[in-house]
Amino acid sequence: MVSVGVVGASGYVGGEILRLLLQHGGVDVTLATSRTMKGEYVFKAHPNLKGFTELKFTDDDPVTAASKVDLLFLSVPHGSSVKVTPEIVEMGTRLIDMTGDFRLKDPSLYPIWYGFEHPAPDLLPRFVYGLPETHREEIRNARFVANPGCIASSTIYSLLPFARSGMINDVTVVDAKTGSSASGNAANRASVYSERYNSIRPYRAAGHRHTAEIEQELSQHAGRKVKVALSAHAVNMVRGIQTTSSVFTDREVAEVDVWKIMRQTYRGEPFVRFIRDRDGVYRLPDPKITVGSNFVDIGFEIDRHTGRVVVISTIDNLIKGAAGNSVHSMNLMLGFPETQGLSTIPLHPA
Numbered sequence: 001m002v003s004v005g006v007v008g009a010s011g012y013v014g015g016e017i018l019r020l021l022l023q024h025g026g027v028d029v030t031l032a033t034s035r036t037m038k039g040e041y042v043f044k045a046h047p048n049l050k051g052f053t054e055l056k057f058t059d060d061d062p063v064t065a066a067s068k069v070d071l072l073f074l075s076v077p078h079g080s081s082v083k084v085t086p087e088i089v090e091m092g093t094r095l096i097d098m099t100g101d102f103r104l105k106d107p108s109l110y111p112i113w114y115g116f117e118h119p120a121p122d123l124l125p126r127f128v129y130g131l132p133e134t135h136r137e138e139i140r141n142a143r144f145v146a147n148p149g150c151i152a153s154s155t156i157y158s159l160l161p162f163a164r165s166g167m168i169n170d171v172t173v174v175d176a177k178t179g180s181s182a183s184g185n186a187a188n189r190a191s192v193y194s195e196r197y198n199s200i201r202p203y204r205a206a207g208h209r210h211t212a213e214i215e216q217e218l219s220q221h222a223g224r225k226v227k228v229a230l231s232a233h234a235v236n237m238v239r240g241i242q243t244t245s246s247v248f249t250d251r252e253v254a255e256v257d258v259w260k261i262m263r264q265t266y267r268g269e270p271f272v273r274f275i276r277d278r279d280g281v282y283r284l285p286d287p288k289i290t291v292g293s294n295f296v297d298i299g300f301e302i303d304r305h306t307g308r309v310v311v312i313s314t315i316d317n318l319i320k321g322a323a324g325n326s327v328h329s330m331n332l333m334l335g336f337p338e339t340q341g342l343s344t345i346p347l348h349p350a
């Protein structure tokens with residue numbers, strides 16, 4: 001059986017990768033690292049895993065970890081992956097990097113969006129952007145995958161049909177709402193319950209770093225430079241991302257046109273659902289309805305008054321926005337059925 005390991009396994013994303021891998025059936029989880037919880041059972045950090053594994057955390061550094069497994073998930077903070085990745089690439093171990101360190105193809109964008117000069121620009125082309133619906137064949141043949149950001153994934157899913165069909169305008173306005181787990185489990189002043197609870201905090205009204213990867217991917221599909229004006233808010237949820245995008249179109253667009261490009265883009269995709277109903281509580285996507293699953297839910301409304309299509313997309317940030325997409329990529333890289341380990345039906349009520 002293929003052996004896999006997770007570095008940064010005490011974090012939220014690392015915990016979700018472990019949960020998905022433990023019920024996958026085709027891989028053996030042989031290693032989970034945490035520098036602060038060495039020697040502890042992984043269920044000390046992730047109590048939901050009690051009874052499913054007796055694995056204990058090690059404090060192997062990422063390079064040593066990579067030497068012990070066939071495929072490694074690197075689930076550490078931005079900026080710490082690039083310090084160790086060159087050695088792992090040299091070693092050749094299959095790697096799925098959850099950070100933003102290898103998502104951008106143009107090294108000149110790193111100082112602008114991430115605040116550092118990229119120390120290994122020659123490695124950027126060796127990483128495939130890990131969105132299975134858009135880079136399926138490249139991921140299948142990849143050894144190194146850069147898993148997308150959570151807000152980026154949700155936005156790309158909703159705008160991809162418009163980029164591909166040429167319906168997208170030069171600038172698209174995107175309003176993102178995100179749950180608290182999106183910023184990881186390290187405590188800080190902003191994450192204190194009394195500050196975070198009941199708040200709608202515009203934590204990045206402009207300049208969100210996911211803008212760069214969204215523009216990179218959409219521009220590729222549009223065949224020209226497209227921009228997104230992204231504003232991100234922290235809202236009162238633990239899990240979930242909702243992106244509401246205003247696509248201003250050059251021509252009048254009918255419902256049937258939007259359905260057509262949505263179906264053309266996502267026909268046969270196992271993890272994309274269209275949500276648009278005439279009545280009921282959940283007429284359009286709500287992140288609550290994706291919790292626990294690898295689905296992205298997409299819906300739309302046409303606003304004839306201003307000539308825009310409002311596209312709403314929702315995901316569970318920890319799954320379709322992180323761990324689930326990475327396991328989907330792992331399935332492609334290792335030749336498993338794409339949905340293996342990812343068929344969980346979302347919770348309701350959540």
Ligand SMILES: NC(=O)c1ccc[n+]([C@@H]2O[C@H](COP(=O)([O-])OP(=O)(O)OC[C@H]3O[C@@H](n4cnc5c(N)ncnc54)[C@H](OP(=O)(O)O)[C@@H]3O)[C@@H](O)[C@H]2O)c1
Binds near residue numbers: 076183317322
């Ligand atoms: N949360 C999300 O929804 C989400 C979505 C998409 C992508 N991501 C990305 O996924 C990565 C992990 O996110 P997260 O939310 O799981 O963060 P997290 O909860 O803060 O976990 C990060 C883990 O990395 C370990 N760590 C920290 N610094 C390290 C270092 N220098 N070397 C090795 N290990 C280190 C920490 O464990 P120890 O200190 O015990 O070693 C910690 O458990 C980040 O790059 C994040 O941006 C997160």
